[in-house]
Amino acid sequence: MHRSAEIIVTPRLILRSLASADIQVLYDHVLSDAAVMAAALFGGPMSFSQSIRFIDRSFDNGSGKRGLGVLVERDTQQVVGFAGLLQCAALGKPDFELGFVLRRSAWGRGYATEIGRGQLHYGFHVLGLPRILALASPKNNASIAVLKKIGMDFHSNVLDAQRGDRLVYAARRPL
Template sequence: MDIISTDRLILRTVLDTDIDVLHDLIFSNPEVMSQAFSGNTLTTEETKHFVDANFDHNGNGRQLGILALKSDNTVIGFSGLLACSTLGQKDFEIGFVLGKEHWGKGYASEIGHAQIEYGLRSLGCQRLLALVAPKNKASSSVLNKIGMQLHSTCEIKDRGTKDIYVIEANS
């Protein structure tokens, strides 16, 4: 089931067949994992547990989904909105993680804009957050480009130091 659609991308619910693709594309790649997570790669079983716990299986639009090219349904990564209380309120965090071969093609900006539109308009969020490692300059640049502003930096258990970007519904 499609959750968000853009000119080139589809954010859809996860299928069982996506787990191995995500593992090969993202979760077993140290370079991708160092930009998105702690840097530690995951086993196939750990990937399955992560997907089971965090991905949208029924189309509610409030979890992660599979990010695929609209033209041929090639999986390029994952993206979505997750409940987030980092700033002490019930917010949603947007995010995107792409396989390395899909970096630098404008996909992050495209899905980032669509997530903001979806979160603020369709879900009625008053603000959205994005958390990024300070060393991840490419993602920080994307967040600025899509209208988010650096709010603060904090330490998050199991995720390390993160810059927190914010966009408000009235901005």
């Protein structure tokens, strides 16, 4: 596996590409945790083999541009979750969706807001995207509050074939 590269740096967090050692940590503290995964992705915890398939399919694998990355605290280098921009066709056009999933010990610390703002800045000012979406489970009140706080507006409801009912939030690149 490649040497991990920093993708987004915020005051307290670094979003970086995946390193081999991250896989077990992500599985133990995020992907296998029923409480964490209840309103994320497919609505439930993943087995280890499902986690590996998800990571292989969704993480940036060193490109450093698009895909998920590992979210770590700058001060401690502790893995606190994952985030990133994934291709998304929820509205029938090629868009990118921002996302973040945090381990329970990172909840309530403002990390979702911080990395959400970082992803918007990166998507608009580094990648030059015209619009960024976010899809949230209607049950995920914490994520919905974060999306509103970072300036995303409710767009519509969609039924995603794999993820079920989702609320779509959107932000446009500032002029």
